[in-house]
Amino acid sequence: MLKQILIVEDETAIRDMVAMAISRAGMSPVHAADVRQAQSAIAEKVPDLILLDWMLPGTSGIDFARRLRRDEMTRDVPIIMLTARGEEDDRVGGLEAGVDDYVVKPFSARELIARIKSVMRRVSGEGQDGSVEFGGLRIDGPAHRVFAGEQPVSIGPTEYRLLYFLMTHPERVYSRAQLLDHIWGGSTYVEERTVDVHIRRLRKTLEPFQREDLVQTVRGSGYRFSATPPLP
Known part of the structure; x- marks a missing residue:
């Protein structure tokens, strides 16, 4: 169709x-x-x-x-x-x-x-057919759904793609430019500040489940997904 x-x-x-x-x-x-x-x-x-x-x-x-x-x-x-x-x-x-x-x-x-x-x-979630679990979050790739424990998480399509990438690459720091390449496919139309907006939206999505701290800012470098609290 x-x-x-x-x-x-x-x-x-x-x-x-x-x-x-x-x-x-x-x-x-x-x-x-x-x-x-x-x-x-x-x-x-x-x-x-x-x-x-x-x-x-x-x-x-x-x-x-x-x-x-x-x-x-x-x-x-x-x-x-x-x-x-x-x-x-x-x-x-x-x-x-x-x-x-x-x-x-x-x-x-x-x-x-x-x-x-x-x-x-x-x-569309191309290349995101697998399932992954980390830090109390679980992504059911075939069903395109996210869970915090047993609770379903309502999440937007871009935040889903961003979360999937970060969860499948935990503990690694990615710059805004790298995230643009991986999540947005290196599109020349998207600005780096777009990453910050979607990171905020992802944290807001995870906040009711006390999982927002998994998405960490690494000052001067970018972002990472980690279950280890950042150093003060």
Whole structure:
């Protein structure tokens, strides 16, 4: 079946251009001019990926992204934000709201399709079919699920990939650039600060289970996953 991409964009010309590029790339576009139409489309069929405009009538794209991440039905659906806001703080704000990537307007169809394919590869869990247990956490690779003891952990797709990599390489320190290469596939579109945002989101995910200290910052070097408390 064709991958279904939901385009949430109120400007008709942009939405039509994006839909044409998606169709030419062998995927199926679904149109939504606002949040209400997007919710109706999702209720009919959960898409494989959502392209979400930052500025929407009635509800902002950021607020809708937060809502999607709280909903069990859509919490694992990758989101790419379409935005004219190119400032770093705006991009980080989108990532912290649960967005997986962003494309700054104006963008080319070729760049957009490359981003879509990159994000879908990243969140598909390719190469993560094994299971691993460390520090009281367990990843069931075939089921794509995480457990703290016997309690299931609700985790986003990028945080899952990051946790899997760190748990399968415990006690090793990785720089931001190395994590970008391993988790994001060396994409030239992703900035190093993105790693910090997802590390914070991963720690927040593990906090209710008292496992956030497993993800450690090594000052001046990067991050590591360790059950040994860091030196003061």
